[in-house]
Amino acid sequence: MQELRAELRTQTGRQAKKSRAAGLMPAVIYGAGTETLSIAVPQREFEKTYRAAGESTLVRLNIAEKAYNVLIHDTARDAVSGQVIHADFYAVRMDRALRARVPVEFAGEASAVKNEGGVLVKVAHDIEVEALPQDLPHGLRVDLSRLDVLGARIFIKDIAAPAGVRIISSGDDVVAIVEAPRSEEELAALDAPVAEVAAVETEAEAKKAAAEAKAKETEPETK
Secondary structure (H helix, E strand, O other), rough: OOOEEEOOOOOOHHHHHHHHOEEEEEEEEOOOEEEEEEEEEEEEHHHHHHHHHHHHHHHEEEEEOOEEEEEEEEEOOOOOOOOEEEEEEEEEOOOOEEEEEEEEEEEEOOHHHHHHHOOOEOOOOOEEEEHHHHHHHOOOOHHHHOOOOOOOOOEHHHHHOOOOEOOOOOOOOOOEEEEEOOOOOHHHHHHHOOOOOOHHHHHHHHHHHHHHHHHHHOOOOOO
């Protein structure tokens, strides 16, 4: 299990900025067996832990000589740099099953892509599961080598769940599919310019006005 140290956070405003400058990232912990606490974690240690654990693997969070079993429940990122600037840690009970979204880990090569020029489309990137915290998988493996013909699909029901894990997502949902390659005509049609609706409407209105004017010219005069 990944471990991460943290400290209680009391600083706000300018003091919080100083903490960030010192390499500490603000965070909160809440959930089973704990009140909501404002904490700070070392930025580099958090990033290393997050890469290894993701949001579906238990992390032991050590705060003031007390350990909590947590999941990294949510993160906020800087809009420019993409760096995580805040995290929520959710404390869990080890004897109670919970639901989480687990990433799909694609492996192997689709022979329909290699041999028939098909286009691989990865439809699902995570799947909802239910398990005790200690049984939550880091990811669910999907073998793409099963896609051996054009149009072949892999469904969620085709994925073997590890022991103690129940898949919640619909088994009929598609995880991956190999589509037939587009013909030159289809690609050309996609690139062809599309007439503007406004222009079409203007042309129709012009024809209508011309027809009405012609009709008036041919109307017999009344005395």
